[in-house]
Each structure stands twice: as C-alpha cells, then as structure tokens.
Amino acid sequence: MSVRVLAVLAVAALASACSYSETRTVAAQPVDDSCAVYGYTPGTTAYNICVEREAAARRRGRMAADYAQASLIADSQSACLSYGLVQGTPSYDRCVQREMAYRRPL
16 A cells, blocks of 8 residues: 555656746836847946936937927937947937937927
8 A cells, every 4th residue: 555655646746846837037128228229238338338328318308499400310310329329220220219209399
C-alpha cells in the first residue's frame, strides 16, 4: 500500500511541477515618453540626455502667436538634432512633428 501512496504522490508532484507558469510584469512606459518614442532605450546615457534636453525645452514654454512657420520648423528640427536623432529617420520625423505641436501658439 505504501508503494501506491508513494506513486500517487510522485505523480502529483510531477503534475504540479509541469503546471508552473511564470508571469512577468513589464512596467508601462509613460504615454508621453517622447525619448522612448524616438527610439532611445530607457536607462541608457543617450536616453537620459534626450530626457534632460527635452525637459529644458518644455520649461522654456510655447512660442508667441506671431511665431513664424519657418521658425517653428527650424527650431523643431534643431531640437530633434540636439536630442541626438539623425535627420531623415522615422524617429527624427516623429520628433519634428511632436516638437512642432509643442511649439504651436496657444
């Protein structure tokens, strides 16, 4: 009888070991994490530089209502280049669009 009990316990232990599943929780990125959207990996030096420069640009605020469209585009492109993005890449294009939206007059 003890052999049967041991066999049942062994089968139960194997069945429970096979049913183990690992759950990983990934922290969600903030919705407005521009630097991650531009393709930088959070935690890297390039990402941190991008975050610092973008925060400084945000602190400077929006532009005046008479801000010319040409200046809007040039300043947006300049900001994206300062974040370390390469002109002509999809990340750069997304950055320019976001920077222009940030700079539009209220």
